[in-house]
Amino acid sequence: MLKIENLQARIEDKEILKGLNIEVKAGEVHAIMGPNGAGKSTMASVIAGKEEYEVTGGSIELNGEDISELAPDERAHAGVFLSFQYPVEIPGVTVTNFIKSSINESRKAQGLEEMPAKDLLKKIREKSELLEIDRKFLSRSLNEGFSGGEKKRNEIFQMAMLEPKLAILDETDSGLDIDALRIVANGVNKLKSKDNAVIVITHYQRLLDYIVPDFVHVLHDGKIVKSGTKELALELEEKGYDWIKEELNA
Amino acid sequence: MKQMDLKEKLISSFLAFENQVDVDVDSNVHDVRSKAFSNFEQQGFPTKRDEEWKYTNLSSLLKSNYNIFSKGEASLTYKDVKQYFINETDCYNLVFIDGKFNAFLSNTTHDGLDVCVMSAALSKAKYKKAIDTYFNKLAKENNSLSDLNTAFSSEGAYINIPKNTVVPKPIQILNFSTGSEQEILIQPRNLVIVGENAHVQIIERHQSLKGNNTLTNSVTEIFVNQRGIVDFYKMQNDAETASLIDGTFVSQQKDSVASVHTFSFGGKLTRNNLEFYQNGEHCVSHMNGISILDGKQHVDNHTLVQHKAPNCESHEMYKGIYDEKSTGVFNGKVIVEQAAQKINAYQQNNNIIVGDKASVNSKPQLEIFADDVKCSHGCTIGQLDESALFYMQQRGIPKKEAKALLMYAFSNDALKDVKIPELKTRINAIIAQKLDVNIGFDL
Numbered sequence: 051m052l053k054i055e056n057l058q059a060r061i062e063d064k065e066i067l068k069g070l071n072i073e074v075k076a077g078e079v080h081a082i083m084g085p086n087g088a089g090k091s092t093m094a095s096v097i098a099g100k101e102e103y104e105v106t107g108g109s110i111e112l113n114g115e116d117i118s119e120l121a122p123d124e125r126a127h128a129g130v131f132l133s134f135q136y137p138v139e140i141p142g143v144t145v146t147n148f149i150k151s152s153i154n155e156s157r158k159a160q161g162l163e164e165m166p167a168k169d170l171l172k173k174i175r176e177k178s179e180l181l182e183i184d185r186k187f188l189s190r191s192l193n194e195g196f197s198g199g200e201k202k203r204n205e206i207f208q209m210a211m212l213e214p215k216l217a218i219l220d221e222t223d224s225g226l227d228i229d230a231l232r233i234v235a236n237g238v239n240k241l242k243s244k245d246n247a248v249i250v251i252t253h254y255q256r257l258l259d260y261i262v263p264d265f266v267h268v269l270h271d272g273k274i275v276k277s278g279t280k281e282l283a284l285e286l287e288e289k290g291y292d293w294i295k296e297e298l299n300a
Numbered sequence: 301m302k303q304m305d306l307k308e309k310l311i312s313s314f315l316a317f318e319n320q321v322d323v324d325v326d327s328n329v330h331d332v333r334s335k336a337f338s339n340f341e342q343q344g345f346p347t348k349r350d351e352e353w354k355y356t357n358l359s360s361l362l363k364s365n366y367n368i369f370s371k372g373e374a375s376l377t378y379k380d381v382k383q384y385f386i387n388e389t390d391c392y393n394l395v396f397i398d399g400k401f402n403a404f405l406s407n408t409t410h411d412g413l414d415v416c417v418m419s420a421a422l423s424k425a426k427y428k429k430a431i432d433t434y435f436n437k438l439a440k441e442n443n444s445l446s447d448l449n450t451a452f453s454s455e456g457a458y459i460n461i462p463k464n465t466v467v468p469k470p471i472q473i474l475n476f477s478t479g480s481e482q483e484i485l486i487q488p489r490n491l492v493i494v495g496e497n498a499h500v501q502i503i504e505r506h507q508s509l510k511g512n513n514t515l516t517n518s519v520t521e522i523f524v525n526q527r528g529i530v531d532f533y534k535m536q537n538d539a540e541t542a543s544l545i546d547g548t549f550v551s552q553q554k555d556s557v558a559s560v561h562t563f564s565f566g567g568k569l570t571r572n573n574l575e576f577y578q579n580g581e582h583c584v585s586h587m588n589g590i591s592i593l594d595g596k597q598h599v600d601n602h603t604l605v606q607h608k609a610p611n612c613e614s615h616e617m618y619k620g621i622y623d624e625k626s627t628g629v630f631n632g633k634v635i636v637e638q639a640a641q642k643i644n645a646y647q648q649n650n651n652i653i654v655g656d657k658a659s660v661n662s663k664p665q666l667e668i669f670a671d672d673v674k675c676s677h678g679c680t681i682g683q684l685d686e687s688a689l690f691y692m693q694q695r696g697i698p699k700k701e702a703k704a705l706l707m708y709a710f711s712n713d714a715l716k717d718v719k720i721p722e723l724k725t726r727i728n729a730i731i732a733q734k735l736d737v738n739i740g741f742d743l
Contacts (some may be wrong), residue, residue, distance in 0.1 A: 100690050123694075124692050140691075152696050155698060
């Protein structure tokens with residue numbers, strides 16, 4: 051599904067990713083953990099194609115195709131979805147209209163007709179029920195005045211609507227109370243299949259109780275320095291990151 | 301021989317014009333015109349030295365050799381101009397071609413209300429009382445361009461709604477300039493009288509069809525009596541060869557509500573002087589504007605609200621999107637007289653600069669002489685939000701569409717009060733066309 055080799059990226063003059071390697075296969079869930087400033091969000095943004103970051107080396111392949119030169123929307127059409135840590139407010143565009151544009155642009159890119167309104171509404175109803183989203187919410191301006199939890203739920207709702215191949219959840223757990231966390235995690239789990247993959251970026255083990263990873267990686271100073279199974283996350287929760295830094299320095 | 305400049309040409313034409321216009325002997329209109337003309341003669345056209353015209357330069361416009369009196373021979377059929385009518389809604393229509401009334405394309409009435417032409421109102425005895433009461437009572441306070449219009453006033457829309465009348469359908473005033481003969485100066489003069497507790501919706505459009513330069517110097521006076529309601533929509537979607545100077549003056553009596561919406565989507569130069577005078581308590585005034593410009597287009601919105609009475613409100617919201625080398629001006633003046641306690645005046649001007657060489661000058665001007673009032677204003681000039689663009693692109697919306705969607709959403713606030721559905725659809729379509737995109741839904 052996703053194969054990243056020796057990825058290096060910087061913003062302005064600051065090197066952030068310094069030779070990152072990761073391979074994610076279809077059907078897998080990977081967790082990326084690491085201390086603040088390790089480059090976790092940068093990794094997510096670079097995979098999604100944010101222009102402020104300059105890729106200075108390495109490659110990003112999605113299903114065998116190098117996507118590192120594609121525009122963000124082309125990567126989205128190829129199946130990349132990023133759930134933002136801080137979803138952007140767009141006053142004047144309702145959730146429904148936004149999702150409609152989003153779906154139809156993706157379909158257009160694939161040479162498909164627009165989704166018939168009836169099908170779209172049916173799908174919206176299904177997916178909003180899955181994420182326990184109130185219908186009234188759908189006619190509000192996108193993310194405007196949403197609580198932190200509503201914004202994150204709305205991200206996963208969009209993910210449910212778009213059915214991406216690769217979903218990257220960037221600190222989707224931050225700002226969620228325990229009930230919202232359960233709803234969001236449940237949504238992600240229902241969307242998981244043998245054909246798609248999920249990368250969960252998080253500071254805390256808590257989310258991983260609900261979205262159980264096949265692999266856990268520690269990102270430190272722009273590189274993955276340690277990989278393991280879900281037990282690694284528990285160990286990190288208990289011991290912090292210092293022991294990993296010490297291991298590296300030894 | 302040196303070409304006569306426009307002012308000289310107007311001066312030499314005035315007497316001939318005044319003598320040939322068909323007016324009652326005992327009418328005051330001759331005096332009004334003569335007085336206005338001498339004001340214009342003294343002041344001339346405004347220049348950049350004039351504070352109110354600092355950012356809008358008329359000098360290049362005044363160089364054209366305008367024909368001051370249209371021959372009015374241009375013939376247009378309904379088919380030529382059908383697209384500019386609001387069709388699906390039944391309307392009264394007043395159609396002017398190069399400043400001359402076209403009865404064939406129009407649909408007037410005298411049945412319970414007057415929707416007809418100024419030339420009739422200015423010359424027939426039965427309108428004398430209304431003309432003496434209202435004509436030039438607002439425009440006279442103003443600049444030399446209004447005086448020029450008054451001096452040559454002969455044609456335009458005359459709308460008089462008696463008290464307690466709710467006009468069942470919108471009134472369209474359509475001004476077409478054909479540009480077929482020569483460069484032309486058109487000076488429409490409209491008078492709208494809204495009786496006590498009456499309600500009317502008016503759509504005014506200026507549209508150049510092709511060819512030579514057109515300069516329109518239009519004046520509209522609107523009088524809204526007690527509890528009257530007027531919604532006035534200005535469509536200024538014009539050709540690159542057309543320039544428009546518009547003076548719209550609104551006088552409100554107590555408990556009245558007046559809204560003027562200005563949609564400027566083109567034209568070489570557009571200057572809107574929009575003035576509201578609140579004369580009684582509990583008046584509400586709305587001014588909404590959207591400008592979407594590119595090329596070298598220029599739009600200048602100069603607004604004034606004069607709060608003379610207590611417990612009134614004024615709401616002003618202007619949005620602008622400027623691409624390429626286009627330029628914009630917003631000047632919002634609010635005067636709160638000492639008697640106007642407990643008023644609420646709100647003013648907002650938001651601009652997005654898209655083109656590297658586009659620019660906007662925005663200036664709020666508050667003059668407050670009362671001590672218990674609420675006045676607020678806000679102005680922003682910015683670019684499209686890059687993080688919002690990335691967010692939208694991440695969801696599969698290409699950059700061009702994402703930009704358009706953001707601009708669409710940005711202008712939407714100023715569109716939500718449009719109460720004629722077909723008009724709103726039209727404006728949405730024009731915006732989509734201006735932004736060269738089909739986003740697949742109306743906001």
